[in-house]
Amino acid sequence: MSASRPPTLSGPAVRTMADLPGPTPRPVLGNLRDVVRDGVPNRVLERWADTHGLTYRIRLVRRHILVTADPAVIDLTLRRRPDDFRRSAVMSNVIEEIAPQGVFTAEGDRWRRLRKVATQSLNVAYLRQYFTTITRVTDRLLGVWEAAADSGARVDVLDQMMRYTLDVTAGLAMGHDLNALQSTGEGLHSRVPRLFPEFARRIYAPVPYWRYVKLPRDRRLDATVREIEAVVRDRFAAARDRMATGASPANFLEALVKPIADEPAVTDEEVFGNVLTMLLAGEDTTSSAAAWSLHFLAQHPEIHRRVRAEADEVLGDRRLPADPATVGRLRYAEAVVHEALRLQPVTPQLVMQPTRDLTVDTRDGPLFVPKDTLMYVLLSYGARRDSDRFPDPDTFRPERWLDGGLPAESLPFAPFGNGPRFCPGRNLALVETTVVASVLSRAFDFEPDRTAGPVGERMTFTSFPTNLGLRVHRRTD
Ligand code: HEM
Structure with missing residues (x-):
């Protein structure tokens, strides 16, 4: 070039x-x-x-x-x-x-600075501290699915995964327990997932009318952002107080508040923009990847059985992985996620x-x-078309990622992007989705439910499944 x-x-x-x-x-x-x-x-x-x-x-x-x-x-x-x-x-x-001043939209030197802060707070060292949030929310998810198994209710998989990732991300981003998984009616849990489709609608709009006149949906969007802002501001004050005591950061917001040596402090607006960016970037993408993974598992009982056998062996008597190292041993479940991202890329x-x-x-x-x-x-075009690298490219085959097969990612497969702006949430997303695929496969049999119509795909800002329903049954073997 x-x-x-x-x-x-x-x-x-x-x-x-x-x-x-x-x-x-x-x-x-x-x-x-x-x-x-x-x-x-x-x-x-x-x-x-x-x-x-x-x-x-x-x-x-x-x-x-x-x-x-x-x-x-x-x-x-x-x-x-x-x-x-x-x-x-x-x-x-x-x-x-x-979401002004977030790392996703920043450019030039501002991006360099925000990127450093954002990746530092999401790095593996912090992920260890975050692990308790992931297991707490996964335990809650298991409880909700056990109730669905007992009542015979249809599980709306994407909705469940959105609630799950929202609970994890709100916990990690600012130490807030939203409890979307057990919430009913309207609330942030139902409003945050509507933000991405609104972004997409505005990006493709021929005229930016909302800058001159607000429709009801624009007013709802503003109200949602104000609602999130209120929660963040509340948590912000608590984070500042805790960091002033010299404690080490336990969530993304606290890591933002704690100054990095030789770096100018992050402004209040940047804190808000980045916490909101994490909430958005971490919720929609990861929920879709987890939902597609469960879809493929429901379609392929033999693969489901292998994920279950691996979970039985790795987790033993425990209901949930004890630590990140245990998740690292759920290799087949992780391969299922890579393969789901290959066939149904989220971005x-x-x-x-x-x-x-x-x-x-x-x-x-x-x-x-x-x-x-x-x-x-x-x-992701090459991931479906490059049959040299991906033999039989339309077939769902997690084994291709294992045992000296393919490296996790490299072009033409780049589900998390590439280069200096590569997704900083990749590891977190893989931990969440691997844990979900593993523990749900272990606990339940999946029966596809097509009462809402065939499973489809839609893309707004990210790509996600439609009509993805399951009936779940407690395992009998
Ligand atoms: C399966 C889940 C996910 C997928 C497929 C995904 C995918 C992506 C992609 C394709 C990009 C653009 C990369 C580029 O420009 O090269 C990106 C950026 C980003 N992602 Fe993710 N992501 C996921 C989960 C997450 C999570 C869990 C978080 C944080 C909690 C996160 C935070 C971000 C941020 C902050 C950026 C902007 C990075 C920058 O501009 O420097 N993502 N993601």
Whole structure:
């Protein structure tokens, strides 16, 4: 990749966006209707890569977008941050209106500083302290599912996983026990999961009308953010008091409040933005990954039995893993999660922009990409299409991740991103999902429930399953 370079007569011809293939745009809306019609824009973009090649262009109303599934371009785009590429400004502006100053949307030096603080508070050392939260909430989840088994009630798997991850994330982010798993009616537990779809709606909106006039749904969004803000402010005061005593941080908020040597203190607004970022980034993604894992287990009884046998052996008499090292021994359950993320990636694409004019080497030759061009980076396309690396790619086969098989991730499989902005919650997410897959498989038999219709997929900001219901039965073997 090189800096701005106009096409020359010598060397390979440098293509421009206008030279790229792509689906024919319709008048006014361009390709927008085709992209959003079935609620799975990621799948539409992947199919177009099959037809038009790994790098192509689309138009959404007036925005011309470069779409790429080319591993070399993806690699460069992800690695050359924050200097040469940034997250899409449209997306970041929409999120910043709600969660300003968070690490996900920060750029440049502010991102460098916030990233350091955020990763430090999520690193493995802290994860050890967080482990009690995970086991406490998992125990609660087991209790709720035992009640469902005894009453014969249908389990809405995604809803359950959202409540589970919300309880874990609120505990880890700020030491708050939301108890979404046992809550009924309306509350933060029902409102937080609606934030992501609202982000997506605003990102794709042709006009940012909410800056001028608020619809009822915009007012509900504001009210939810104020509600979360009140909880964070309350916890913030307690965190400050505790850190002033010299105690070591027990949650993300406390870690933010405790100054890092040689780093300027994090401002109050940055604390709020980052706690909210953790709540959002940790809840929707992880719940979807856990839900898809349970879906595949329900579909494959032989794999379910193997997860159960592993849990029996590793956990012995204990209902829950005693420590992170024990979770590390649940290797087959973790392989189930990797395989679920491969077939049903939760974040199948990232939206980026170059910060300057660049020439990028694509598989089909050099391509000139002007500063600020919107780029849809398809993170998981190769995981379904690269049959050299993933033989029989449409088959759910966790064994491929074990015993000298595949390394956990590397392009073309990057479910947690790559490079310096790689997901800092990856380890936490894998612990949560592995524990859930293991202990639920151990305790229950799963019977798919299709009363709400066939299981489907939808993508708003992240991708998630629809109509995913189970009847669960206490194990009999
Ligand atoms: C299965 C679950 C998860 C998936 C699939 C996932 C995926 C991702 C992806 C693809 C990115 C963008 C990476 C990039 O730009 O290269 C990201 C960023 C991020 N994730 Fe996750 N994530 C998950 C769970 C979590 C959890 C549990 C947390 C924290 C509690 C978290 C916090 C973040 C943050 C703060 C960022 C922004 C990092 C930055 O911009 O420097 N994620 N995640």
